[in-house]
Amino acid sequence: MRITPLVASLIATLAIGSAQADEAIKWKAIGQPLATGLIQKNIEQPFFENFAENTGLPVTVDYKPIDTTGIKDTEQLRVLKSGLFDLVSIRASQNSRDEPALLGLDLVGLNPDYETGRKVADAYFDTLDQRLQKQFRVKLLGVWPFGPxxxxxxxxxxxxxxxxxxxxxxxxxxxxxxxxxxxxxxxxxxxxxxxxxxxxxxxxxxxxxxxxxxxxxxxxxxxxxxxxxxxxGLNGYGISLKSWNKLDAGQQAKLQTAFDTLNSKIWAYSEELYxxxxxxxxxxxxxxxxxxxxxxxxxxxxxxxxxxxxxxxxxxxxxxxxxxxxxxxxxxxxxxxxxxxxxxxx
Incomplete structure (x- = not known):
């Protein structure tokens, strides 16, 4: 049977589309415990479940709250470093035994109010990001509060x-x-x-x-x-450098912008909830x-x-x-x- 130029063109287009679909990125993410409540339920989980829409990236995310995984919340940096997960909603104080610098975000008496907490998080962000990249191959994408x-x-x-x-x-x-x-x-x-x-x-x-x-x-x-x-109650979002580095510069910028928006939304919602x-x-x-x-x-x-x-x-x-x-x-x-x-x- 002779294939017309039009049919040949359609076949080529479908093949390209299929190849692109196969190249869609699939990530695994650990979230906050279900038991912690409304920030996890109303802000975090919907963000990850609609990840492609929220980031503009060809990425789907298998999101699981940590209390449904059998993984301890003290082990988050380790599972990121191991490559078992791509993204983690980092419980900062719980992981501070593995990386004490995390606790520098939220020392007792340091953050008496939301305004101070935001300033501390912004001031310490780059220092903490560099430390996590060096020690755990994890890039910090944002810091947000549960609240006082x-x-x-x-x-x-x-x-x-x-x-x-x-x-x-x-x-x-x-x-x-x-x-x-x-x-x-x-x-x-x-x-x-x-x-x-x-x-x-x-x-x-x-x-x-x-x-x-x-x-x-x-x-x-x-x-x-x-x-x-x-x-x-400051926490953060982290991505393994292996996953981050697979993105090109434009994709990295889109991802960071999406997490900036997410973090700002949580700061506002946290104060409302408190x-x-x-x-x-x-x-x-x-x-x-x-x-x-x-x-x-x-x-x-x-x-x-x-x-x-x-x-x-x-x-x-x-x-x-x-x-x-x-x-x-x-x-x-x-x-x-x-x-x-x-x-x-x-």
Whole structure:
């Protein structure tokens, strides 16, 4: 059978289209735990599930929240470095044992509000990005907040001083040292384990953001919240350099622009959730994003505010610097050069 020029042209076009389809990039991504709530559900997951549309790249992403993978949230940098995943929603404090520089984003007492947190993240970004690229072959694509991490307790606490002798769930060593300094007993524990541990009395108190506590049901068990953020819950997005380097310069620019947009959206949404969840947790209006509970919100005392303000210089910074400088002698010096001016430290 003779093939006409028109048919031949159509066959060639279809062949090219098929080849291009075969070249579509497929990535695997680890997200935040389902249990952490609305940032994961409403912002992060839709972004990754509609990745090609959001980035303008021929990339599809197999996205899985980390608490559905069997992988510990302390192992994220390792799985990126190994090539098992291409993209990860990095839980910064949880991975700080593998890379202490991560904790420099969110030392206890460093970020008292969203404005400061954003300035710290911007100032420290390049330093942290270079470190992650060197040590783990991971490029940092952005930093974003869960929001102020506050204290929830079953016991009728009225100030930080009342934590003395109580067991407190913590997510990193810097926070553990602060809890010890006020007489509490720090208990390192994953987010997913905390609800049951509060219920069974394994811990008396726990620290997280008010929206995450609401979504995870901690507020079913706790009776008090003290709305004074000891940390900002800063996290990030990272991509393996192997995957990043497969993109051309134009594609890399598109990807970075998309993550810049995503990060800005989370910063705004996080602040909205924080304010709303504080209301929801005590049964007040407006409450539009969570369930209403009947916690008592304890107004932070001047002593608590001063204690937290002083903790940065007296506890969290020197203790973190000692650990980080063992791994990288320039660690604290780099931090002080970039972040110090933002928070008034030399």
């Amino acid at each position: 991490q506050i204290l929830f307790c079953k016991s009728p606490v009225a100030s930080f001083a009342d934590v003395k002798g109580l067991k407190v769930r913590v997510s990193d060593q810097n926070l553990a040292q602060f809890v010890e300094s006020i007489g509490g007993i720090p208990v390192p524990m994953s987010f997913a384990e905390t609800h049951q541990s509060l219920s069974l009395g394994v811990v008396d108190c726990a620290i997280t953001g008010p929206s995450s506590a609401n979504s995870a049901g901690w507020t079913e068990i706790a009776t008090r919240q003290i709305p004074l953020g000891v940390q900002m 304010k709303d969840a504080l209301n929801c947790n005590v049964g007040a209006e407006p409450c539009t994003t969570g369930k209403k509970y009947k916690l008592i919100s304890v107004e932070p005392s001047d002593a608590d505010r001063q204690l937290l303000k002083g903790a940065l210089q007296s506890i969290s910074l020197p203790n973190w610097a000692a650990v980080c400088d063992k791994v990288n002698p320039q660690c604290s010096a780099d931090w002080k050069a970039k972040v110090g001016p933002v928070v008034g430290l030399k």
